[in-house]
Amino acid sequence: MTPTLFGRWQTRLLLLGTVGVLITLPFGLGIIGLGADFVYFWVVGYIAVFGLGWDILYDHLQKFRWDRDWPGLFQLFAGIWEAIFLILIVKVLSLPLPGMQNLDIGWFVRHYSLVWLGVYVVSQTLMRILFPRWRFRGGQWL
Amino acid sequence: MNPQPLQIRLSWSDPATGQRREPILAVPIALGREFAQMPDELRGLRVSRILLNSAEVSRYHVSIDEDSGTLVVIDQNSQNGTFINGQRQARSVLGNGDTLQIGPYQITISFLASSSISTIAFHPDTDLPDPRLVATPSSDNFPPLVFGQSQVALQDLHATGLPVEEVDYAAIGAGLGSFFWVDLLRICGVKIDRIAALGMEEKPYARYKRLCMNSQIPLHERLRSNSDSCPDNIWGWPSYALREVWHDLLKGKVSDALGYLWQVFAEPDFAQTYTPRSGNVFDSIDRESKRIGWEQMFRHGSVRAIRKTSDGRYVLAYSRRRSSTGSPDRAFLIAPYLQLATGYPAIQFLPDLKAYREKTGDFESVVNAYEQHDRVYQHLEQHGGTVLIRGRGIVASRIVQRIYEARQKNKQISLLHLMRSAKPQGNKFGSSQRQVENHYEFQPFNWPKACWGGELREMLEKADPEGRKRLLAHWGGTTTADRRDWKRIVQQGVNEGWYQITFGEVEKVERDDTQNRTVTYIQEKGLKGQIRLEADFIIDATGLDAHVTASPLLGDLVNHYNLPLHDNGRLVVANDFEVTDMRNQRGRIYAAGAITLGGPYAAVDSFLGLQYAALCAVDSLAAVQAPRLERLNALSSLWQWLKWATNKSP
Numbered sequence: 001m002t003p004t005l006f007g008r009w010q011t012r013l014l015l016l017g018t019v020g021v022l023i024t025l026p027f028g029l030g031i032i033g034l035g036a037d038f039v040y041f042w043v044v045g046y047i048a049v050f051g052l053g054w055d056i057l058y059d060h061l062q063k064f065r066w067d068r069d070w071p072g073l074f075q076l077f078a079g080i081w082e083a084i085f086l087i088l089i090v091k092v093l094s095l096p097l098p099g100m101q102n103l104d105i106g107w108f109v110r111h112y113s114l115v116w117l118g119v120y121v122v123s124q125t126l127m128r129i130l131f132p133r134w135r136f137r138g139g140q141w142l
Numbered sequence: 143m144n145p146q147p148l149q150i151r152l153s154w155s156d157p158a159t160g161q162r163r164e165p166i167l168a169v170p171i172a173l174g175r176e177f178a179q180m181p182d183e184l185r186g187l188r189v190s191r192i193l194l195n196s197a198e199v200s201r202y203h204v205s206i207d208e209d210s211g212t213l214v215v216i217d218q219n220s221q222n223g224t225f226i227n228g229q230r231q232a233r234s235v236l237g238n239g240d241t242l243q244i245g246p247y248q249i250t251i252s253f254l255a256s257s258s259i260s261t262i263a264f265h266p267d268t269d270l271p272d273p274r275l276v277a278t279p280s281s282d283n284f285p286p287l288v289f290g291q292s293q294v295a296l297q298d299l300h301a302t303g304l305p306v307e308e309v310d311y312a313a314i315g316a317g318l319g320s321f322f323w324v325d326l327l328r329i330c331g332v333k334i335d336r337i338a339a340l341g342m343e344e345k346p347y348a349r350y351k352r353l354c355m356n357s358q359i360p361l362h363e364r365l366r367s368n369s370d371s372c373p374d375n376i377w378g379w380p381s382y383a384l385r386e387v388w389h390d391l392l393k394g395k396v397s398d399a400l401g402y403l404w405q406v407f408a409e410p411d412f413a414q415t416y417t418p419r420s421g422n423v424f425d426s427i428d429r430e431s432k433r434i435g436w437e438q439m440f441r442h443g444s445v446r447a448i449r450k451t452s453d454g455r456y457v458l459a460y461s462r463r464r465s466s467t468g469s470p471d472r473a474f475l476i477a478p479y480l481q482l483a484t485g486y487p488a489i490q491f492l493p494d495l496k497a498y499r500e501k502t503g504d505f506e507s508v509v510n511a512y513e514q515h516d517r518v519y520q521h522l523e524q525h526g527g528t529v530l531i532r533g534r535g536i537v538a539s540r541i542v543q544r545i546y547e548a549r550q551k552n553k554q555i556s557l558l559h560l561m562r563s564a565k566p567q568g569n570k571f572g573s574s575q576r577q578v579e580n581h582y583e584f585q586p587f588n589w590p591k592a593c594w595g596g597e598l599r600e601m602l603e604k605a606d607p608e609g610r611k612r613l614l615a616h617w618g619g620t621t622t623a624d625r626r627d628w629k630r631i632v633q634q635g636v637n638e639g640w641y642q643i644t645f646g647e648v649e650k651v652e653r654d655d656t657q658n659r660t661v662t663y664i665q666e667k668g669l670k671g672q673i674r675l676e677a678d679f680i681i682d683a684t685g686l687d688a689h690v691t692a693s694p695l696l697g698d699l700v701n702h703y704n705l706p707l708h709d710n711g712r713l714v715v716a717n718d719f720e721v722t723d724m725r726n727q728r729g730r731i732y733a734a735g736a737i738t739l740g741g742p743y744a745a746v747d748s749f750l751g752l753q754y755a756a757l758c759a760v761d762s763l764a765a766v767q768a769p770r771l772e773r774l775n776a777l778s779s780l781w782q783w784l785k786w787a788t789n790k791s792p
Contacts (some may be wrong), residue, residue, distance in 0.1 A: 002591050002592040002595055002597065003596065004596060004597050004600060011618065052631055052664070064574055066574040066575065066576050066590055067410070067586065067590045067591035067592060068574075068590060068592030068596050069592060069596065070589040071409060071410070071411060071412075072406070072407040072408065073407055073408045073411070087280065101436075124379070125379055128370075128377045128378055128379045129379060129779060129780055130780055131776060131779070132774055132779050133757065135209055135595050136594070136595040136599070136754050137379060137595065137600075
């Protein structure tokens with residue numbers, strides 16, 4: 001992938017808002033996990049919002065690469081880092097983020113991993129098919 | 143006193159296009175980025191000022207002047223310095239054959255002049271590279287006299303009595319560039335009978351495949367192309383890697399399949415970049431050709447001239463051949479929307495090698511890598527011998543691999559690799575730099591990856607013409623793929639002594655009849671002496687050429703309509719690849735491929751780049767409401783992909 005900053009933002013918001021929410025539904029409704037809990041939706045929301053900031057960092061790091069590319073493995077690393085960051089500020093620094101009081105680490109990891117995987121797979125498949133210009137425009141679909 | 147100004151030749155390959163520049167200049171010489179910043183006079187002598195278009199070059203970077211009978215180079219406090227034979231120097235005496243590195247420019251100094259750039263043309267009837275071909279203007283009365291006007295009236299065409307056909311869309315070239323455009327037109331709703339593709343060979347990949355095979359990429363070898371650059375599939379999904387995974391899984395080769403998946407996930411940092419096998423690519427194009435009805439749209443013909451018509455369309459005069467044995471006849475084709483994708487007009491051939499061939503008539507021991515030359519390897523496998531390779535790009539790498547394979551049959555084969563100059567460090571751009579090893583500069587593809595669809599594509603599109611030249615100079619240059627097997631072969635060859643890299647500027651190539659070998663004379667640095675390199679074969683692997691005027695058809699078009707060209711001799715196109723100077727009321731001409739380099743897009747001669755050009759052109763046609771054409775939206779795109787997946791006609 002060779003995303004641009006706008007491309008990263010647009011793709012992140014679209015995919016978390018669709019695929020992310022779809023995967024979160026069974027967790028949020030209590031079909032999977034410890035019972036119905038809105039916290040999973042908050043997680044997706046925070047990943048989207050903080051991610052807008054992380055994307056600026058990734059975009060900057062990309063400029064040190066000759067090919068200005070961002071391999072799948074880097075996306076995985078970034079995904080792991082964003083999860084760690086969220087756990088750090090909620091559980092270690094105990095920042096009172098609205099909606100995050102009931103976060104269970106075990107279920108967070110399961111839910112978050114599925115969301116990441118879903119978003120990654122859809123970005124590699126359905127996005128290309130629905131938006132044929134997306135890959136030529138650094139991930140911008142608008 | 144200086145009765146006769148000293149003259150030297152500077153030679154370099156343009157970092158953006160790879161094109162050779164070999165001006166002969168009178169000393170003093172100034173090199174820099176801004177003409178006005180360089181002095182026009184030094185010591186009362188007129189200065190030869192040379193512009194080097196790169197942000198790494200200072201406005202007035204360096205001067206070359208005579209001092210007490212020697213030639214000296216003086217850095218003018220430039221920001222990034224001047225490197226002489228790889229060493230940064232503020233002031234240094236220059237010798238013959240020395241190299242001067244200024245930003246991305248590698249300039250070789252020669253005290254003698256040599257002939258200019260030469261090429262090998264493609265035969266107009268067979269499309270084979272033909273070194274003996276000399277272009278002759280056609281003597282018959284075709285195209286007819288009315289083609290002398292800037293607009294042709296339809297009644298004048300009919301008055302010739304020749305067949306006149308009309309379509310909405312015509313693709314000129316019928317190679318891969320045409321195929322992508324036609325494929326997309328079909329996907330966007332245009333019917334088979336509204337499209338014509340004119341070219342010499344029915345298979346859209348015919349010339350590409352021939353050049354691959356000649357340059358020693360057989361069907362099982364891998365192309366330098368990305369997994370999701372799919373000529374048969376505009377969406378890039380499923381990619382070639384996924385298809386190979388699927389294929390290998392069905393055959394029970396699980397570890398190979400997982401390996402490809404890992405490659406596309408981790409490339410290029412933690413795995414070697416995945417590239418598809420050429421045979422798989424050609425097979426997939428065959429399937430797509432059948433699906434879209436390419437055979438019915440293809441017209442076997444050689445286009446002689448293109449003119450505007452007085453009713454806002456274009457007419458093509460072409461000589462057509464309806465069977466392989468019959469003689470060609472003449473016809474006209476009229477269409478309001480054209481696409482020009484005629485490929486590389488010619489193959490670049492080193493002038494000293496061309497001179498050798500002309501002098502000796504020996505077309506056997508000195509060859510271009512893109513010519514059919516399998517006999518070289520057969521001879522080597524039987525008798526052994528020495529091969530001299532010129533050039534250091536991807537083609538040279540593949541030839542080195544082929545020689546390595548030949549050595550498995552006969553150990554008496556050795557390889558001399560002659561490069562113009564050392565490459566101690568890679569090109570720089572912003573905070574990044576290209577990697578170099580053993581004087582090979584590495585890059586997965588022929589441009590940095592973000593030139594296809596990332597930040598660099600956007601940057602180039604937004605830049606002005608001068609900015610584009612600078613960016614292309616930064617990102618261009620001769621590179622090869624970072625393949626482990628190639629690096630291992632090079633290292634093994636160097637260690638075992640059968641592979642040797644030599645640097646130098648060739649003075650001449652001659653034939654030693656007593657030994658029945660070629661002899662290449664190289665000037666050593668500082669006029670110390672001459673080196674003789676003896677070899678049984680010389681292979682020129684310096685590449686293709688794309689100066690549009692080398693093509694009779696494009697040359698005629700450029701002359702007739704006074705079309706603007708870039709400095710590199712390519713067509714000027716808009717961001718949607720339209721040749722805007724050819725607009726004729728509603729009629730439009732688009733271009734694609736190597737003939738557009740220097741414009742909005744860098745990777746013009748790649749599968750994905752040609753698909754990008756096709757997408758831009760078709761979107762632009764949809765915007766002007768070209769007939770029976772719908773812009774691809776999310777829904778129609780999904781629907782068309784399903785048709786592709788189930789192999790149904792679009």
